Amino acid sequence: xxxxxxxxxxxGPLGQGISNAVGMAIGEKHLEATYSTEVFNNYTYVIxxxxxxxxxxxxxxxxxxxxxxLGKLIVLYDDNGITIxxxxxxxxxxxxxxxxxxxxxxxxxxADVAMGLDDLRKAIEEAKMVTEKPSLIKVKTAIGYGSxxxxxxxxxxxxxxxxxxxxxxxxxxxDPDEKFAVADDxxxxxxxxxxxxxxxxxxxxxxxxxxxxxHEKEHAEIERRFSKDVSVSVEDLIKAMPTFTIGKDKDMxxxxxxxxxxxxxxxxxxxxxxSQQLVNTAKRF
Ligand SMILES: Cc1ncc(C[n+]2csc(CCOP(=O)(O)OP(=O)(O)O)c2C)c(N)n1
Ligand SMILES: [Mg+2]
Numbered sequence: 001x002x003x004x005x006x007x008x009x010x011x012g013p014l015g016q017g018i019s020n021a022v023g024m025a026i027g028e029k030h031l032e033a034t035y036s037t038e039v040f041n042n043y044t045y046v047i048x049x050x051x052x053x054x055x056x057x058x059x060x061x062x063x064x065x066x067x068x069x070l071g072k073l074i075v076l077y078d079d080n081g082i083t084i085x086x087x088x089x090x091x092x093x094x095x096x097x098x099x100x101x102x103x104x105x106x107x108x109x110x111a112d113v114a115m116g117l118d119d120l121r122k123a124i125e126e127a128k129m130v131t132e133k134p135s136l137i138k139v140k141t142a143i144g145y146g147s148x149x150x151x152x153x154x155x156x157x158x159x160x161x162x163x164x165x166x167x168x169x170x171x172x173x174x175d176p177d178e179k180f181a182v183a184d185d186x187x188x189x190x191x192x193x194x195x196x197x198x199x200x201x202x203x204x205x206x207x208x209x210x211x212x213x214x215h216e217k218e219h220a221e222i223e224r225r226f227s228k229d230v231s232v233s234v235e236d237l238i239k240a241m242p243t244f245t246i247g248k249d250k251d252m253x254x255x256x257x258x259x260x261x262x263x264x265x266x267x268x269x270x271x272x273x274x275s276q277q278l279v280n281t282a283k284r285f
Pocket of ligand 2 (some may be wrong): 025049050051078080
């Protein structure tokens with residue numbers, strides 16, 4: 001299994017990224033519980049905005065995350081008080097932290113990140129200590145920080161313009177005539193981060209290889225999962241499925257779909273299926 005120092009998912013549809021993250025955190029918990037906490041122990045971080053938390057899909061996914069107690073899921077909510085159309089006062093005035101608390105999440109509030117990141121770092125460390133609940137950290141920010149339009153929806157998508165960019169660069173001590181430039185100290189900082197991550201990745205891979213020596217069966221299974229080899233063709237899967245006769249077999253639909261899920265199970269054990277209305281109403285478990 002090639003160890004990765006990180007997997008990033010960026011999405012356009014609001015609510016989708018945070019919902020993906022819930023799936024990724026479920027995946028981590030499942031692998032950890034099935035194989036080893038030594039080998040599988042990553043965190044899933046989310047940076048999301050007001051729009052993501054307005055979307056219905058995020059409510060459903062985050063409710064499940066709270067129910068499952070996904071302690072390694074940490075969400076940073078960019079509370080900038082602005083969406084594409086203007087102030088959040090126009091359409092989003094609920095108490096987000098209270099809602100997430102009701103979902104069973106651990107919640108925190110960081111009032112400022114402009115003057116330093118210590119409070120945010122502390123909040124992330126605290127979130128990591130809470131192992132039984134997912135964490136939401138509401139972080140107060142300003143959209144378009146440094147622009148003349150700071151705090152306004154204009155900075156959401158419209159170009160700031162030459163003059164505004166130049167004055168913002170001056171404010172941050174950058175040369176306004178230099179374009180697409182990355183300052184040396186920034187490059188240096190990220191080089192250090194990349195080196196540390198690479199070291200971490202190599203160390204974790206070493207732990208996995210060591211563990212694999214005494215867990216041959218599990219090692220083979222993990223390698224199979226990560227090579228995306230389901231070892232079965234779609235044709236064979238279809239052949240293994242039970243057949244039903246329309247009009248003869250009662251409860252068509254619900255009943256058959258669970259039977260089909262079960263017929264796939266021995267070969268697709270690495271898939272997590274989530275279904276509704278299939279247990280009691282279809283008299284199956
Ligand atoms: C499902 C979905 N609906 C609508 C949009 C269009 N849209 C793009 S950004 C945005 C507002 C997002 O506001 P927020 O998340 O607060 O971002 P900010 O303006 O603070 O950067 C909307 C409605 C979208 N991308 N996805
Ligand atoms: Mg916003």
